[in-house]
Amino acid sequence: MSNIIRKGFVVARNTTTDAKEYVPSHWVGSSWFPQYQPLKSSAAARPAVFDPAEHNVDEVLAHLADADAAEVDRVKSAEASGKGRSTIAAFKPNIDTADASAATSPKE
Structure with a gap:
């Protein structure tokens, strides 16, 4: 599942408040807004599919x-x-x- 909500916006984690926020995608990981980091992928939480x-x-x-x-x-x-x-x-x-x-x- 992607964290994209609407084109150009994503849900990111605010490291200052430890909250999830809806922000423009170009803010995530930028030097201008370092507090916004990508959410950890939920793929690690899912069990691996047997191949x-x-x-x-x-x-x-x-x-x-x-x-x-x-x-x-x-x-x-x-x-x-x-x-x-x-x-x-x-x-x-x-x-x-x-x-x-x-x-x-x-x-x-």
């Missing part, structure tokens, strides 16, 4: 085994558009053990 291209097959499969259905779909899609490893494409999540025993037990 299958940065991991080997075993690491990706381990991640998928612990992931929910949406994350499995996202990672498999990223893999398909990236390296396209067939082992990852063929991954199917395990059925929960309680669901598996209910599905395999005979009904009376």
Whole structure:
């Protein structure tokens, strides 16, 4: 998310009052208005997104085994558009053990 509110204006931190203020973008970091500094990016606060291209097959499969259905779909899609490893494409999540025993037990 950008700190741009309206073209030419941003939300900046006033180091004198430690408040967020709406100021012209050219004030931020200038020698004329040194008290106005850019806000720290909130990207550091967000958890990193798992990128299958940065991991080997075993690491990706381990991640998928612990992931929910949406994350499995996202990672498999990223893999398909990236390296396209067939082992990852063929991954199917395990059925929960309680669901598996209910599905395999005979009904009376």
